Amino acid sequence: MVYRTGIRWRLMRDLAGDANFLTPAALIGDQTRARILLALLDNRALPMTMLATEAGVAPSTVSGHLTQLVEGGLLTVRRQGRHRYYSLASAEVAHALETLAKLAPPFTPRSLRSGTRARAMRLARTCYDHLAGHLGVSVMQALIERKALIGGNGVHDPARSVKDRLSAPGWDLTYEVTEHGWTVLGEVGVEPPRTARKAVRYCVDWTEQRHHLSGAVGAVVLERLLELGWVVKAPNSRVVRVPDKGVHGFREWLGIEMDALRTRAAA
Incomplete structure (x- = not known):
């Protein structure tokens, strides 16, 4: 039974309309892309090589992830000299990541x-x-x-x-x-x-x-x-x-x- 009131109906309405949060959720949900986004959460702009180091993957691997994040509207990229620098697309992206950090399971330090x-x-x-x-x-x-x-x-x-x-x-x-x-x-x-x-x-x-x-x-x-x-x-x-x-x-x-x-x- 589906109720057309409250958050459940609004969620279904949005998913069927313009506000499909499945796309950014899928982008953020990947471990490598999540590390890239977290590395940029302090409003820095970083080149691909440094983001590869932050994510712990090879530059050839991180390139595809960066393309997905740019096309998905979570990152912007600008060329400066021979390098491309990536940064969060907006403050809204940063706030979304902060909110997810709050929803995540409590962090238990292992060291x-x-x-x-x-x-x-x-x-x-x-x-x-x-x-x-x-x-x-x-x-x-x-x-x-x-x-x-x-x-x-x-x-x-x-x-x-x-x-x-x-x-x-x-x-x-x-x-x-x-x-x-x-x-x-x-x-x-x-x-x-x-x-x-x-x-x-x-x-x-x-x-x-x-x-x-x-x-x-x-x-x-x-x-x-x-x-x-x-x-x-x-x-x-x-x-x-x-x-x-x-x-x-x-x-x-x-x-x-x-x-x-x-x-x-x-x-």
Whole structure:
């Protein structure tokens, strides 16, 4: 018996119409292609040779997978010199991968090294072109508490959410940077971005049921933190390290204590 109400009917309707998610699901579901997509999740553009290394396959093998991902709309490719560079087609692709990570079975570290990396991912990582993890959430919460951002309290409430879901872009709230907020952001050299992109967006972070800052402002904040040396991208990873310079900087700017965040990430 098929009910024409609720999620089951909507799913069948979409599969019979334009929104056939079987195509991207099949592309993502392959282990080699999944590794390629995860390697690009920090908004990098990488050549085929490096993606072959990331996926653990030969360049001749990865070539076919890259063609499928480009034709399927998950990757874009651009030529620069003699090489082609591949990147995620959009932020929506990144958010889809983040959501799947939330749906995946819990990760059980099999070694000290993998356990350390899992904690590092929870502590601070990139989410496409902005900061996520406990650090990203704490930055947004501190901006809200200082009235630099208005429009919400930074907390995801599943019982009240309409469109918002864990590990996905937020839609229910509209955040704005206040006049005072630009002063706070200006303390570290962040200026209003000149772009047609929406200034303030947010994502519901999968490490905890809270929001982290995205949109144009989220992108320029991460860019500035990298310039200041407060955060450093780990090689070939979405993990973001916070050196001593950043530990002192975050404490002085927003009162964020990295030791407390490390304890939360290890829990």
